[in-house]
Structures are given as structure tokens and as C-alpha cells.
Amino acid sequence: MAKKILLIGRGHLGSFLKGRLDVPDALHWTREMADLDAAALKKLAPEVVINTAGKTDLRWCEDNAVECWRCNVAAPVGVFRAFRAVLPASAVYVHLSSGCVWDGPYGPDGKPFGPDSPPLPACFYSWTKAACDALLLRETEGRKISILRPRQVYSPLPSPRNTLGKLGSYPKLIDTPNSMTSGETIARTIEKVLSPEGEKALGRILCVYDRGVTTPFEVGAIMAEAGLREPPQKFTKQELDGFHKPKRVDTVLSDPFFESLVDPPKVQAELRRVVAAYAKAVKK
Numbered sequence: 001m002a003k004k005i006l007l008i009g010r011g012h013l014g015s016f017l018k019g020r021l022d023v024p025d026a027l028h029w030t031r032e033m034a035d036l037d038a039a040a041l042k043k044l045a046p047e048v049v050i051n052t053a054g055k056t057d058l059r060w061c062e063d064n065a066v067e068c069w070r071c072n073v074a075a076p077v078g079v080f081r082a083f084r085a086v087l088p089a090s091a092v093y094v095h096l097s098s099g100c101v102w103d104g105p106y107g108p109d110g111k112p113f114g115p116d117s118p119p120l121p122a123c124f125y126s127w128t129k130a131a132c133d134a135l136l137l138r139e140t141e142g143r144k145i146s147i148l149r150p151r152q153v154y155s156p157l158p159s160p161r162n163t164l165g166k167l168g169s170y171p172k173l174i175d176t177p178n179s180m181t182s183g184e185t186i187a188r189t190i191e192k193v194l195s196p197e198g199e200k201a202l203g204r205i206l207c208v209y210d211r212g213v214t215t216p217f218e219v220g221a222i223m224a225e226a227g228l229r230e231p232p233q234k235f236t237k238q239e240l241d242g243f244h245k246p247k248r249v250d251t252v253l254s255d256p257f258f259e260s261l262v263d264p265p266k267v268q269a270e271l272r273r274v275v276a277a278y279a280k281a282v283k284k
Ligand SMILES: NC(=O)c1ccc[n+]([C@@H]2O[C@H](COP(=O)([O-])OP(=O)(O)OC[C@H]3O[C@@H](n4cnc5c(N)ncnc54)[C@H](OP(=O)(O)O)[C@@H]3O)[C@@H](O)[C@H]2O)c1
Pocket: 009, 010, 011, 012, 013, 014, 030, 031, 032, 033, 034, 051, 052, 053, 054, 055, 056, 057, 070, 071, 075, 096, 097, 098, 099, 100, 129, 149, 150, 151, 152, 153, 154, 161, 162, 163
């Protein structure tokens, strides 16, 4: 039976999941998150709350740290406290965190980052994402919560926050390994978390990504093949770090539990599928 999902967030991922998970307008919370208090939640009575809202522009977060903290930490923790207070024990809270809490591409041991790797935030935005996860995990009180850390989210939806939109617009791209996550992979992860076999995914962090690694340069080349941009030129990581402030991170994720639960697609195949759909959407 389909669950009654309350989806928070009007951005790229919120818009993608609304269509993909078939969330009705009445259960798509596009207003201020802090207004989703206990009374509002009780009235809406969802079985699942998915929170995609937050401030995501790295420069903006650096320059507006207090408001960024409110939106990325205080408000989502407030929604979870309201959830805990008024919804039944069977209700599930899915929080969107980020793989950018790590700055690699690999960890100090030379391996990809996993759910238990200590965060290595490189900018204020990443600090807020790591802090929110830490607070939520301290406050679960046995409630059903799942924290998802995707990386460089992409989908067929034209949006300034879609990684394809970003990588389509830069003439030069670095060729450094990174994980990427299709919106479809996030949707499938949520469906798995809500299924009986997803019980083990509760109360923990899941790294969520398409299998294997790619690079921004490779994505640019795939987009060029689809007629979405000129073929990219290469940029060294040092050149990029020299002018991109705050620093843009490179992160490769690995989570065997996630891979066994979701069986994610190979990133190159998924990129080609989604880039083709994205090209149709932007050329409409
Ligand atoms: N995009 C990625 O590649 C990526 C990667 C890893 C993780 N994530 C995480 O995934 C989630 C969704 O990302 P996204 O790409 O959909 O970002 P997005 O397009 O920027 O969407 C986030 C939305 O949240 C809204 N928001 C911010 N503060 C709010 C508040 N206090 N109350 C209500 N709404 C608020 C924003 O509205 P305004 O624009 O008006 O502020 C924006 O519409 C975020 O938590 C992000 O950290 C994203």
C-alpha cells in the first residue's frame, strides 16, 4: 500500500521527488520549514516525512552563516522534534544530508568515504550538514529516521541546482574522481527504506550514489555528445581551488550496505540515460 508522504522542499530534488513519488500538492510543503510545527504536522498526519529543504549555495552559506545554520540545522531538527512529538512510532523521517561533508576525493587512508568516516567539512555549508546529522542521530529516541548522503545530484529536471546544469555551464572542468547520484537512485533508496527490508537502514546514515566513479570532465564530455555544450577543456584541481571560494570538494563514496539494499545503476549508464532525458527537457 502506498504510504502517505509529506515532502518538504521546493528546490531541485523536492520538485523531482514530488513527481517521481507522486506526492499530491496538499502534502508538498513549499513554505517556511519552521512553520511545520507540531500542530501543522498533526493536521497533515503523514506516515512518512521527507525533508529536502535547506540552503545549498556554498557562497551564500558562507556569507549568511546564521541564517544558513537556522535553515540547515535548527529548522530540520525542529521539524524532527515535532514529528517525534505528534506522529505515531510507525512514522518514518527521511532527511537529506550530503556526501560533501567529506573533502577527498578519498579519505586520509586512501579509501572512499563511508557512513562511519568522520566528517571533513571544507566550508560552512558542509559543517551545517554534518552538524544536523549529528544532532538528529543524538535525538532519535528510537524513532524511525534515515539520513541520506547523496553527492552531486542530477535529474532530467532543468534547474540551477541540477548538477547537469552546473557542469553544462563551465567551459573548463576538472578530471578528478567523484561520486554522483541520480535523483532516480535517491527515489529508489527512499522506496527501499520504506519497505520491510529497509528496517536495517533506520537509525543510521546511508551514502547514496550511482555505482562507480566519474569526473566532472567526463560528465561534460557526455553532455557534449548529447549536444548540450561544447566539449569541455581540462582544468587542474589546483587551478580550480585557486579561484573557487569556498572550496569545492571532491568526494568518492562507498557503502556496501547501501549497494546491497538498492543495487544502484552504474554511473556512466545512468548519466547517459538521464542526460538524454535532460536534453529533451531543455530543448522543449
Ligand atoms: N544538489 C546536490 O547536488 C546535493 C547533493 C547532496 C545533498 N544535497 C542535499 O539535498 C537537499 C536538496 O537539495 P536540492 O538540490 O534540491 O537544493 P535546492 O534546489 O537548493 O533546494 C532546497 C530548497 O530548500 C529551500 N529552503 C531553504 N531554507 C528553507 C526553509 N527554512 N524553509 C523552507 N524551505 C527552505 C530553498 O528555498 P530558497 O532557494 O528560497 O532558499 C530551496 O528551494 C539539500 O538538503 C541538500 O543539502 C544536494
